Amino acid sequence: MAKITYIEFGGTEHVVEVPNGLTVMEGARDNNIPGIEADCGGACACSTCHVYVHPDWIEKLPPKDDMEEDMLDFAFQPDADRSRLTCQLKVTDALDGLVVQMPEKQI
Template sequence: MVMIIYVEHGGKEHVVDVANGRTVMEGARDSDVPGIEANCGGACSCSTCHVYVDSAWLERLPPKNAMEEDMLDFAYAPDQTRSRLTCQIKVVDTLDGLKVFLPLKQN
């Protein structure tokens, strides 16, 4: 299991153990973390699992693919550098301690 830290817009933290091979979105959804809607269920066809990745973790994540880049255009207040869709981040051991911040709302 890998520990992922989800921080609500108001600052409340949720520390969740997520199994390798799952996505950061699935970890939030399955643990009822408020603020991750995941309307498309992980198909990268919406932006309702949008987060801002803690700057310390940006270099450790795989790059965004073109589909994720396109979907982020529909996210609420996207940040060119820190915004990611959690359905596109697979959980692996090297992400233990990953911290993500939820936006004020999801579009």
């Protein structure tokens, strides 16, 4: 289980424990975290679970695959370094303490 901090665009923080094996997106969905819409349900077919990863975590996460890179092109104001799709981040103990911030909107 990992404790993940989700920060809404307005600054409200939500710290939740997410079971290993779920994705960061599923952790947000299951805990009713506003700002992650997840329209495709985790199929990496949209960009509505886009977040900005805290700079301390960029190098600790697995690299983006080609499909995630392609979908991030459709995200609202993507950042080449910090943007990730939460449906592509599988929760493990190694993600304990992860901090992600939602963009102003999801598109």
